[in-house]
Amino acid sequence: MGSNVRLSFDKKPELPKLIALAALITVFLVIPQFMRNTQLIMMSRIFILAVYGMSYDILRGYTGFINLGQAIFFGSGVYMGVIFLNMQNDLWFFMMAAGSIFVASVIGGYVMSKIVLRTGGVVAAAMVTLALGEIVRNIAERWRTVTGGQDGLPLRFSRVALEPLFTTRLGAYYFAFVFLIVMTFALRAFVLSPTGRVLQAIRENEQRARFLGYDTQKYKTIALIVSSVAAGFSGLVFAVIVRFANTDYLSITYTLNALLITLVGGTGTLYGSILGSAFVTWIQNFLLDLNRSLGWDILRYPMLFVGSLYILLVIFMPAGLLGGFFQLKNWWDRKRLSRATDNTPEA
Amino acid sequence: MQPLLKAENIVSYIGPYTILHDVSLEVTRGEAVVILGRNGAGKTTFLKTIMGLVHTRSGVLEFDGETLVDKETHVIQRKGIGYVPEDYGIFDLLTVEENMRIAMWKEDPETKERCDWVLDLFPDLKLAYKRFAKTLSGGQRQMLSVGRALVNNNRILLVDEPSKGLAPVIIETLAGALKEISKTTTVLLVEQNFAMACAVGQRFYIINEGKTVESGTMADLIQNKELQAVHLGI
Numbered sequence: 001m002g003s004n005v006r007l008s009f010d011k012k013p014e015l016p017k018l019i020a021l022a023a024l025i026t027v028f029l030v031i032p033q034f035m036r037n038t039q040l041i042m043m044s045r046i047f048i049l050a051v052y053g054m055s056y057d058i059l060r061g062y063t064g065f066i067n068l069g070q071a072i073f074f075g076s077g078v079y080m081g082v083i084f085l086n087m088q089n090d091l092w093f094f095m096m097a098a099g100s101i102f103v104a105s106v107i108g109g110y111v112m113s114k115i116v117l118r119t120g121g122v123v124a125a126a127m128v129t130l131a132l133g134e135i136v137r138n139i140a141e142r143w144r145t146v147t148g149g150q151d152g153l154p155l156r157f158s159r160v161a162l163e164p165l166f167t168t169r170l171g172a173y174y175f176a177f178v179f180l181i182v183m184t185f186a187l188r189a190f191v192l193s194p195t196g197r198v199l200q201a202i203r204e205n206e207q208r209a210r211f212l213g214y215d216t217q218k219y220k221t222i223a224l225i226v227s228s229v230a231a232g233f234s235g236l237v238f239a240v241i242v243r244f245a246n247t248d249y250l251s252i253t254y255t256l257n258a259l260l261i262t263l264v265g266g267t268g269t270l271y272g273s274i275l276g277s278a279f280v281t282w283i284q285n286f287l288l289d290l291n292r293s294l295g296w297d298i299l300r301y302p303m304l305f306v307g308s309l310y311i312l313l314v315i316f317m318p319a320g321l322l323g324g325f326f327q328l329k330n331w332w333d334r335k336r337l338s339r340a341t342d343n344t345p346e347a
Numbered sequence: 348m349q350p351l352l353k354a355e356n357i358v359s360y361i362g363p364y365t366i367l368h369d370v371s372l373e374v375t376r377g378e379a380v381v382i383l384g385r386n387g388a389g390k391t392t393f394l395k396t397i398m399g400l401v402h403t404r405s406g407v408l409e410f411d412g413e414t415l416v417d418k419e420t421h422v423i424q425r426k427g428i429g430y431v432p433e434d435y436g437i438f439d440l441l442t443v444e445e446n447m448r449i450a451m452w453k454e455d456p457e458t459k460e461r462c463d464w465v466l467d468l469f470p471d472l473k474l475a476y477k478r479f480a481k482t483l484s485g486g487q488r489q490m491l492s493v494g495r496a497l498v499n500n501n502r503i504l505l506v507d508e509p510s511k512g513l514a515p516v517i518i519e520t521l522a523g524a525l526k527e528i529s530k531t532t533t534v535l536l537v538e539q540n541f542a543m544a545c546a547v548g549q550r551f552y553i554i555n556e557g558k559t560v561e562s563g564t565m566a567d568l569i570q571n572k573e574l575q576a577v578h579l580g581i
Contacts, residue, residue, distance in 0.1 A: 194448075197441075197445065197448065197449050198449065200438070200440070200441065201438050201441070201449050204438045204439065204440055204441070205436070205438065207400065207420075208432075208436045208437075208438065209449075210419075210420040210421050210424075211398055211400070211420050211421075211424055211430045211432070211436065212421075212424065212449065212450050212495075213421050213424035213425045213452060213499075214421055215419070215421045216421070
């Protein structure tokens with residue numbers, strides 16, 4: 001792994017940090033009142049993709065497992081949201097969609113683990129999940145009656161029970177923000193649990209975890225299921241923001257998006273995905289805006305720049321933004337400590 | 348009396364290579380048994396065979412009357428077999444405390460009490476409790492590796508060359524600790540350091556070219572200079 005920066009076990013939240021967190025939450029509750037619709041959409045996307053990034057980090061950062069089919073769950077969540085809300089736009093149908101994506105993700109994650117974990121090896125697992133992702137996307141493209149094929153499936157709002165939560169951009173912003181907070185706490189609790197500790201051990205050396213008495217296959221299956229459910233939920237909430245589902249959300253591009261978010265933010269840091277999502281989403285939007293004002297065709301392909309940026313980041317800041325910050329902080333702390341030791345008068 | 352660990356005519360292999368050709372050994376409860384032999388004799392492979400890390404082709408391998416052949420490593424460990432591998436097997440990116448806690452099957456008062464006992468046995472670990480394992484010295488890493496295998500109520504401890512690459516003073520500390528451990532736990536120790544083997548073991552087996560060639564009490568081996576010269580190069 002590029003970084004060993006990670007959440008520390010048993011770390012009780014300290015008061016100053018809790019105050020800072022409360023202040024940050026307050027800021028994010030107030031600022032949308034002064035935002036335009038486009039900014040609200042961008043922020044909502046950042047929140048949801050951050051959760052999607054975290055779902056990927058559970059696998060990549062905490063288990064060392066590369067899943068190139070993560071978009072299966074994200075895309076299914078988007079479809080589930082659009083299909084159920086198109087039946088009836090109310091909270092009950094949204095809850096039914098959530099229940100369905102939960103069950104589908106648990107089953108899908110379990111089945112995927114049974115297929116993938118038989119292969120052994122990170123590369124083989126990546127290849128198998130890539131193939132699985134493409135199979136699902138192809139099925140979705142041909143199953144036009146349900147998915148709308150390549151044309152996609154728009155969300156038809158009947159403007160009933162869920163107004164303004166789902167029907168206004170401001171409502172959707174708050175919905176996405178609460179979703180981010182809830183999922184961050186849930187996933188944090190998971191990685192700090194004894195199960196999370198075993199996952200980190202597996203990432204470092206699976207054989208060692210086995211001779212400590214852990215059935216590593218079982219733990220990897222748990223990680224895959226948790227990750228799938230989180231990805232599925234983020235897809236479901238994403239459907240409310242984008243109001244549209246198509247097979248792109250099931251494609252490798254969306255899996256790579258999650259990978260990029262995790263790497264840019266810092267693998268194995270969990271919170272890094274929030275920074276990663278902000279950075280990746282913002283830069284994509286920024287480049288598209290620039291294209292609109294300058295009219296340069298090349299700016300229509302933001303992934304070209306994001307990809308180059310990613311290469312630079314991997315070379316110069318392999319631990320990602322949050323990982324880099326912690327490394328810098330550690331370096332500063334060490335420097336301060338050595339300066340203090342040098343200045344201590346001898347007895 | 349039924350042996351706690353019994354190996355009879357074990358043949359095991361790694362890929363296309365047969366490493367152990369005929370290993371037989373018995374360890375009874377409360378004993379400290381040492382496996383000796385030259386480099387490449389198959390001592391480490393034998394411990395790995397017990398742990399299911401190397402495949403058994405034929406022979407009998409039993410722990411407390413139950414076969415270990417074709418069992419998965421984690422199942423074997425849960426029977427109460429603690430394993431301290433040659434390369435320590437600790438998790439560098441976790442702290443000492445996390446390494447200890449990850450080894451615990453449950454965090455009940457009894458386990459915590461045993462953890463305290465381990466920290467008393469290895470005071471160095473207590474001092475480095477919050478440090479990342481990667482920052483530990485070789486001796487401390489070995490202490491952590493042994494300590495981690497002790498936090499559960501294991502019925503036998505398999506220790507693979509704990510003295511390897513360590514300074515004499517550390518070896519002395521470890522030998523003392525293993526001697527102390529052997530008072531309460533059955534120990535099967537693989538060792539090349541004869542002094543350490545003598546300090547810990549009550550009985551010995553010598554493995555040569557994948558076969559058990561000699562066995563007896565440590566007292567006999569200490570007397571038998573010829574055996575030492577032929578098989579151990581002392």
